[in-house]
Amino acid sequence: MKRHSLSRRKFLGRSLLALAAPTLAAGRRQPSPDSNPASQNTSGPTPGQPANRLRFRGLFLHAWDLADDGVDEVMGWMGDCGLNTMCLAATYHSGWFVHPGNARPRGFMTEGSVCYFPWHDELYRKTKLRPITSRLAEGADWFAETGRRLERYGLRLVAWTIGAHNTRLGLKHPEHAQRNVYGDSIPHALCPADDDVREYLKALCRDLALHYPLWGLQLESFGWSRFAHGHHHERDLAGLTPLEQELISLCFCPSCLRKAAAAGVDVGRASEMVKATLDAAFREAPGRPKGHPEAMADLEHTSPDVLNFNEWRKAIPNSLVREIKQESLERTNCRLLLQGGYNSNVASAVDGFACNAYGRSPMETLEICRESRRALPADWKGEFNCYIRLGMGVPRDSAELRGIVEAVRDGGCRGLAFYNRSESPPKMLSWIKGALDGI
Numbered sequence: 001m002k003r004h005s006l007s008r009r010k011f012l013g014r015s016l017l018a019l020a021a022p023t024l025a026a027g028r029r030q031p032s033p034d035s036n037p038a039s040q041n042t043s044g045p046t047p048g049q050p051a052n053r054l055r056f057r058g059l060f061l062h063a064w065d066l067a068d069d070g071v072d073e074v075m076g077w078m079g080d081c082g083l084n085t086m087c088l089a090a091t092y093h094s095g096w097f098v099h100p101g102n103a104r105p106r107g108f109m110t111e112g113s114v115c116y117f118p119w120h121d122e123l124y125r126k127t128k129l130r131p132i133t134s135r136l137a138e139g140a141d142w143f144a145e146t147g148r149r150l151e152r153y154g155l156r157l158v159a160w161t162i163g164a165h166n167t168r169l170g171l172k173h174p175e176h177a178q179r180n181v182y183g184d185s186i187p188h189a190l191c192p193a194d195d196d197v198r199e200y201l202k203a204l205c206r207d208l209a210l211h212y213p214l215w216g217l218q219l220e221s222f223g224w225s226r227f228a229h230g231h232h233h234e235r236d237l238a239g240l241t242p243l244e245q246e247l248i249s250l251c252f253c254p255s256c257l258r259k260a261a262a263a264g265v266d267v268g269r270a271s272e273m274v275k276a277t278l279d280a281a282f283r284e285a286p287g288r289p290k291g292h293p294e295a296m297a298d299l300e301h302t303s304p305d306v307l308n309f310n311e312w313r314k315a316i317p318n319s320l321v322r323e324i325k326q327e328s329l330e331r332t333n334c335r336l337l338l339q340g341g342y343n344s345n346v347a348s349a350v351d352g353f354a355c356n357a358y359g360r361s362p363m364e365t366l367e368i369c370r371e372s373r374r375a376l377p378a379d380w381k382g383e384f385n386c387y388i389r390l391g392m393g394v395p396r397d398s399a400e401l402r403g404i405v406e407a408v409r410d411g412g413c414r415g416l417a418f419y420n421r422s423e424s425p426p427k428m429l430s431w432i433k434g435a436l437d438g439i
Helices: 008-019 063-069 071-081 142-147 167-172 195-211 242-249 254-262 267-284 296-302 304-328 362-373 398-410 426-430 432-436
Strands: 056-061 085-092 096-098 107-109 156-162 177-179 185-190 214-220 335-338 352-356 383-389 415-419
Touching: 056 383, 063 071, 063 142, 071 142, 071 432, 085 142, 085 195, 085 415, 142 156, 156 195, 167 185, 195 214, 195 304, 214 304, 242 267, 242 296, 254 267, 254 304, 267 296, 267 304, 296 304, 304 335, 352 362, 362 383, 362 398, 383 398, 398 415, 398 432, 426 432
Parallel strands: 056 085, 056 415, 085 156, 156 214, 214 335, 335 352, 352 383, 383 415
Antiparallel strands: 096 107, 177 185
16 A cells, blocks of 8 residues: 655644645546445344355544555555544544554554544533544544545445543543542543543444444443453552452442442442452462452352442443434434444344454354354344454465455354554555455
């Protein structure tokens, strides 16, 4: 793929001029009739039967892909590869990435917890929280630019949207972040039970669905986050077990205390048990006291209050998803897609679920897809996709990628999405066209 020598910083000053004169990349294949979004099959195969053709063929990508390589170049390349869906990041968290196909910069630090579209303040009047705009979106509206070219390249647009995982807002508004049993604010994790956070997330989704020709809205991190995050020099010398990591992540912020109590949970007793279990681990580390719980089920068996609290927590992300469908996507044609497996509690509000086969061989991918599909009810008509990562040594060659794609199809999934354009080695990206040929 062509790489432009123009840096991101230089690009920002010239983006409007560049976007004002889009040109069709030379040698690009015109989209065939079956790659036109309007002609896509929306009913899907009967559950239990493999699809003859993957109807969702997506690629995760970022605004910097478009800034570095050009909107028409990227979209033309996608159409030529047989892809039909752009999963473009609307919001994104922090990252320090290697870009194998771009020497300027080869190492790239994201701005962190910013949005990549010009948001509309009037939609956020019910919340104190506001998106923080990326510098890449100050001089260009990437969703508008891609949106007006969709028909030309036989593509459709999905807004890949990261929600409660937001370090900037968590630091700026610690009163709306998750707070563990010790009262520590978890800065990268906005609390999904907090009313301001919920209104912010619903406004974010409404903003995108109202202002762009979205085929779908794909949600990531619209629920609870963990204490461990991957911050610079993050350490735990006590060696917390998976259970203890889960316990120190549980949110006991004022919103959670109030709402859980209103639902009949004895939050005081639940928090006492959680704190006592963690205190014992800290006191006895590197060992643990006799009879120390090894799994959440052990602790829930000992303490019905912890069990009740966890049951209440499960309902919070589910209710948020339903509110997004009912309020944010009201009177729009935008689909709601989740990145996890089938969830009967939200199935009536959701248009698509997914499974993950990152780093897996064709045989492993086949089993993952088959096993994940078993949870689908017989009458499920929505999307069910599999995510494939291009990197970290898998796939090893074009034949293996073809085998992975065939496994997704034969395993009964209705589509796939490759992750992701800027971080994947160029050689792996070049294998996509052959892998999708005839699929």
